[in-house]
Amino acid sequence: xxxxxxxxxxxxxxxxxxxxxxxxxxxxxxxxxxxxxxxxxxxxxxxxxxxxxxxxxxxxxxxxxxxxxx
Ligand SMILES: [Zn+2]
Numbered sequence: 001x002x003x004x005x006x007x008x009x010x011x012x013x014x015x016x017x018x019x020x021x022x023x024x025x026x027x028x029x030x031x032x033x034x035x036x037x038x039x040x041x042x043x044x045x046x047x048x049x050x051x052x053x054x055x056x057x058x059x060x061x062x063x064x065x066x067x068x069x070x
Contacts, residue, residue: 028053
């Protein structure tokens with residue numbers, strides 16, 4: 001497999017479109033959501049791994065997340 005084909009396949013998994021609202025961010029330090037944040041309250045809230053703020057998920061993302069879990 002050529003290197004350019006590998007890069008194209010990787011980009012399919014890396015690019016995520018969050019629409020107009022953009023990716024979820026911590027309301028205090030503005031860190032982007034990442035795998036090191038701890039999700040609590042069945043994914044409705046998270047604890048930021050940078051500033052340890054307990055924050056809520058934006059409702060549109062929560063609805064999308066919940067819908068995919070069913
Ligand atoms: Zn934060």
